[in-house]
Amino acid sequence: MKSFLVTALALAGTAQATVQGFDISHYQSSVNFAAAYSAGARFVIIKATEGTTYTDPSFSSHYTGATNAGFIRGGYHFAHPDSSTGAAQADYFLAHGGGWSGDGITLPGMLDLESVSGSATCFGLSTTAMVAWIKSFSDRYHTKTGRYPMLYTNPSWWTTCTGNSNAFVSTNPLVLARYASVPGTIPGGWPYQTIWQNSDSYTYGGDSDIFNGAMAGLTNLATG
Incomplete structure (x- = not known):
């Protein structure tokens, strides 16, 4: 993974x-994958699980649709650090679609780290406990797949809930959520974002994501 990060950084530096x-x-009950592909999209990240009890009812159909349309695709897990260990949630994610294989079309799983309405700030965890929880998830995922998961977050959450930790810079690709015209300041010591979620609205459904590099880099991310 570290070699990939260095390579991608070189690509990002050229900003081409x-x-x-x-x-x-499941909020997007139907997606026109063929039209999205024709419009130039090349990857899809699909919700698979939350915690250790919830599976997204549309995951299977979305995953099949994306695959059939020729997309590089992968699953994501919405974190609930207040309900069980990171390792337990990684196991649940892996058992319900969150796996990875170096086939060139499967992205490493993504861990979605953000606030939940009605939950305590940072799920009631201290910054030290939160970093440990993320590491538990990440390490278990790595042990089972040989890859570290991508980490999705926004600067405010990461700063508040992890103390702006730089513990994952050399292992986990960053998926940065920031709805703006530019990525802005990158949290956590990451030198760049691997993927930028730049809008909560995409023509063919869901949120818009931009991979920071050329198609070859995206394929490399799905290869290992």
Whole structure:
């Protein structure tokens, strides 16, 4: 993974190419994958699980649709650090669609780290406990797949809930959520974002995501 990060950083430094993608869940009950592909999108990140009890009812159909349309695709897990260990949630994610294989079309799983309405700030965890929880999830995922998961977050959450930890810079690709015209300041010591969620609205459903590099880099991310 570290070699990939260095390579991608070199690509990012030239600030030349990007690849359009998007992320979806059951809130997008139907998606015209063929039209999205024709419009230039090349990857899809699909909600698979939350905690250790919830599976997204549209995951299977979305995953099949994305695959059949020729997309690079992968699953994501919505974190609930207040309900069980990171390792337990990684196991649940892996058992319900969150796996990875170096086939060139499967992205490493993504851990969605953000606030939940009605939950305590940072799920009631201290910054030290939160970093440990994320590491538990990440390490278990790595042990089972040989890859570290991508980490999705926004600067405010990461700063408040992890103390702006830089513990994952050399292992986990960053998926940065910031709805703006530019990525802005990158949290956590990451030198750049691997994927930028730049809008909560995409023409063909879900949120707009932009891979920071050319298609070859995206394929490399799905290869290992």
